[in-house]
Amino acid sequence: MTRFTDIKLGDEIYSVVFGLGKVVFVLAKSLRLDGYYVFEVEYENGQRTHYTEDGRPGWCKDINNCTKTIHYKHEIDFDVLDTKVKKKILKKHKIDKLRDNDKLEMMSPAGGWIDANLMPDMMVDNAINNGKYHLFRKMKSK
Structure with a gap:
């Protein structure tokens, strides 16, 4: 699905990883190829991050197996974003265990709690290696 086929310079974007942003580059439609990066936010x-027409980010290691993390700003209901700060800090071994079991959430730079699997691996690894355990919590039941 190519959600961002008609993306324009200046469009407002919301990333669950980085927060609010604006489109600063769009490749002309005549030069685009399927699966390649066509705009930058x-x-x-x-x-600054590049995206495909599908909304796949440039920081994703496996572009064919990557969750889309961006939306147009007008599509987001900011009242339902979970931004509550957690008081209890997890230990490193608990964080590793939750991560292995796909039950770890991380506070994104955008200010909301999201599945750690949606975050760039480098960002998660850096937070763990630098002892920023307050950025993690156990995933809430759905």
Whole structure:
């Protein structure tokens, strides 16, 4: 599904990883190839990321097996985002166990709790290796 076929410069985007951003580059339709990056978003924190027409991010290691993490800003109901800070901090071994069992959530730079599998692996690894355990919690039951 190519959700971002008609993306334009200046469109407002929301990433569950990086928060709010704007489209700063769009490749002309005549030059696009399926599966390749066609637009770039710059986020409020200065992060810049490329995306395919499907919304797959450039930081994903396996582009064919990557969850889409962006939406148009107008599609998001900001009232339902979970941004509550957790008081109990998990231990490293508990974080590793939850991660192995796909039951780990991480506080994204955007300010919401999301499945750690949706985050760039490098970001999760850096947080764990630097002892930022407060950024993790056990996934809530659905």
